[in-house]
Structure formats: structure tokens, C-alpha cells
Amino acid sequence: MISLNQVVCKDRQTASRVMAGEAIVLTPMNSKIYNLNETGSRIWEWLDGEPTVGELAARMQSEFKVDKEQAQADIIAFLEELVARGMVTLSESSQAE
Secondary structure (H helix, E strand, O other): OOOOOEEEEEOOOOEEEEEOOEEEEEEOOOOEEEEOOHHHHHHHHHOOOOOEHHHHHHHHHHHHOOOHHHHHHHHHHHHHHHHHOOOEEEEEOOOOO
16 A cells, blocks of 8 residues: 655656657566556656655645645555556655655
């Protein structure tokens, strides 16, 4: 189960490029290419400095004008998919939220 205080990092072996607002992600371990929609691509762009899940949810809440609970649920569901596909890794934050 993903928690809000976990840190999210793009997998080091994953290659990606954002073109015209759409992220294209290659996972070399299984040689698959994924196209992320506009919202997924925006979140992918946020994964530049190892943010926590809670920080991502706060950005989503602010940028997409959704309530806190919806933002948290959406971010967790999206990250679960990315983890399952080997696109990101999660670790415990060294700071308490």
C-alpha cells in the first residue's frame, strides 16, 4: 500500500520524453513503451526531484482544482500503475509528514 510520506523516483533505467504535452516512457527491462495522457504526463514531469506522494497530491489538488481526498486517491492509483510497470520506485521519506 502506498503512503503519502513515501518518496517517488523515476526508475533510473527508464527513458522518457515529453512531446506536445504527452510523455512517452520506455521501460528497458521489459522493452515496453507507454504513452501517458495529459494528466499522467504532467505528473510524470513532476517526478524530477524525488517528491513525496503527499507533495504530488498537493500539486494535483492545486493545479487540477480537485479536493484533497480525490487528489490523494488519484495520485495513489496512478503511482500503483507506474510501480507495477516498473516506471517508478518508492522509498520511505526521511522526514515525517
